[in-house]
Amino acid sequence: MTSPSAPPTRASLIQSQFASFRTYLDASNDKRERLIKASRDITALSKKLIFHLHRVALVRAPQKRAQQLEEARGKQLEEILGVWRERVGVEWEEGEEEKGEGEREEGKGRPEVQWKYARAVQGGLEEFIEAVSFLHYLQTSSLLTLTQLRELLTSSPTPSSSPAPKPILDVSPAAYALGLADLTGELMRLSINAIGKGDHDAARSACAFVRELKEEFDPLQPYVRDLRKKMDVMEASLRKIEDASYTVAVRGAEYRDKPEMLQEVIRRLGAEVEVGGD
Numbered sequence: 001m002t003s004p005s006a007p008p009t010r011a012s013l014i015q016s017q018f019a020s021f022r023t024y025l026d027a028s029n030d031k032r033e034r035l036i037k038a039s040r041d042i043t044a045l046s047k048k049l050i051f052h053l054h055r056v057a058l059v060r061a062p063q064k065r066a067q068q069l070e071e072a073r074g075k076q077l078e079e080i081l082g083v084w085r086e087r088v089g090v091e092w093e094e095g096e097e098e099k100g101e102g103e104r105e106e107g108k109g110r111p112e113v114q115w116k117y118a119r120a121v122q123g124g125l126e127e128f129i130e131a132v133s134f135l136h137y138l139q140t141s142s143l144l145t146l147t148q149l150r151e152l153l154t155s156s157p158t159p160s161s162s163p164a165p166k167p168i169l170d171v172s173p174a175a176y177a178l179g180l181a182d183l184t185g186e187l188m189r190l191s192i193n194a195i196g197k198g199d200h201d202a203a204r205s206a207c208a209f210v211r212e213l214k215e216e217f218d219p220l221q222p223y224v225r226d227l228r229k230k231m232d233v234m235e236a237s238l239r240k241i242e243d244a245s246y247t248v249a250v251r252g253a254e255y256r257d258k259p260e261m262l263q264e265v266i267r268r269l270g271a272e273v274e275v276g277g278d
Contacts, residue, residue, distance in 0.1 A: 031091055032120050038087040039124030042080055046124070046131035049076045050186060053134055057190055058197065069139050077135065080128060081152065088121060089155055089168040114170055122175065129171075129179020134186045141205060143213075146176045174224045181217065181230035184210045188237035195248050207241045214238055 008016075052072060059065040092113050129144075132152065136144040154165035187206045194202035214234050221228045251261075 032117060035088060035091055035117050035120040038083055039121045041087075042083050042121075042124035043127040045076070045080045045083065046127040049080065049131045050134055052076060053131075053138060054186070054189060054193065057138060058193060060197075066139070069135065073135060073139075077132065080131070084128075084153060084168050085155060089166075091117070092168075118175075121169070125169065125171070125175055126179040126182060129176065130182040130186065133180055133183045137183070137187070137209070141209075143180075143209075146171065146173060149176060174227075177217065177220060177224050178226060178230060180213065181227060181234055184213060184234045184237045188240050191241045192244055195244055200245070200248070203241065203245055207238070207245060210234070210238045210241060 049072065053069070056065060056068045056072065059068060129149065132149065133144040136142070136148070150167060150171055153168045153171060155168060187210050191203040191206040194200070194206070214231070217227070217231060217234070221231055
């Protein structure tokens with residue numbers, strides 16, 4: 001005849017409870033580390049795409065430039081989206097183990113998991129928005145909308161696929177604004193390069209675009225965290241574009257008979273941009 005098992009002691013109950021806390025915290029920390037590593041890779045790939053786009057923007061033949069931009073969208077952009085889908089999106093799904101069984105079955109918890117780890121991927125998200133909005137501008141001379149950005153960040157490369165693709169990340173308007181604020185630095189470099197090759201129309205278009213963006217973003221500063229310091233950079237970028245355009249216009253008249261002197265002025269402008277860049 002077997003004796004009944006002794007009830008658990010208070011100490012064993014406390015140990016069991018703290019063991020579950022340790023398991024939860026370890027899983028949470030591991031998830032955060034994986035997301036941070038993925039965010040760093042997204043940042044590196046996005047910077048690589050931006051550098052490539054600046055080289056493509058210098059191509060004079062419109063058809064060849066358009067072809068290379070489309071190739072960048074099909075290859076380099078898809079590589080970045082692959083990291084979002086395979087290393088970030090999967091973490092939201094795996095994050096459901098932190099919820100109860102009933103919540104998992106009902107599909108609850110996904111938004112909460114995303115908000116909990118949002119800071120872990122924020123750097124990569126902002127750099128990605130900067131890169132993809134720069135690509136969009138070069139292709140269309142227009143602003144990438146929040147809706148278009150969200151359509152890119154889906155679980156399937158083809159939005160019309162069945163079943164309907166789920167969003168990888170619920171991009172907030174604040175994150176969208178912060179990423180777009182960084183775009184102005186690339187447009188400033190684009191303008192200086194355009195001035196250097198004599199394409200003043202492109203520089204004027206970029207200048208008008210940045211000025212309009214600044215006017216729209218100024219009222220948002222009190223409401224978006226970290227936007228104020230980015231607005232300082234945006235204002236500096238706009239000033240550099242305006243100063244470069246003004247300098248070339250004035251010096252162009254002054255050095256009309258000395259083109260080599262004008263080229264030296266343009267070279268110095270480009271050097272200042274490289275030194276003062278991000």
